Amino acid sequence: MEFYHLRTFLTVADEGHLTRAAEKLMTSQPAVSAQLRALEDEVGMKLFERTSKGMVLTSAGRSLREQAERIVEAAKDFKCQADASGTRSPASWCWDSTIDLKSCASWRFWEISPRITPSCATSFCAAAVA
Structure with missing residues (x-):
């Protein structure tokens, strides 16, 4: 099972429409549809009713949504912990735009460190040393 299939699945579940999900994921509607089909084929179950x-x-x-949300959240937590571990310099910390910075462990680091300020761009968020 591919991680991006789970992210696509969750985005479609949240948006309720393939086209809106594709826009949010910055991909095409046929690509989103193909990813959902691949996931449904892999799990052997129909995950959506198309109306x-x-x-x-x-x-x-x-049922899969509950599991997928836990998996995606665990991946976000892992990434935040890895970023906070000091393996990257604070000026180059990056996140996918779908990650809620306030839920990251490193957000607390920014709150107590006045020299680091989070800033966001379209496809990533980065902390810059002030």
């Missing part, structure tokens, strides 16, 4: 009003999770989809 004229959008995408609705099936019971299997709701």
Whole structure:
């Protein structure tokens, strides 16, 4: 199972539409659809009901969503811990734009360190030494 399939799955579940999910993921609607099909094929279950009003999770989809949210959150936590471990210089810490900086362990570091200020751009967030 590919991590990006889970992120795509969660984005479609949140947005309820393939097109909006594709826009949020900055990819095409056919790519999102193909990723969902691949995930459904891998788990052997239909995860969404496709309706004229959008995408609705099936019971299997709701169950997978709970698991996928935990996996994605654990990956975010791991990345934040790795970044906070000092393996990168503070001026080059980067995150995917979907990560909530306030949920990161390193956010607390910024709160107690007045010399470091978080700043964001379209595709990444970085801390710059003031």
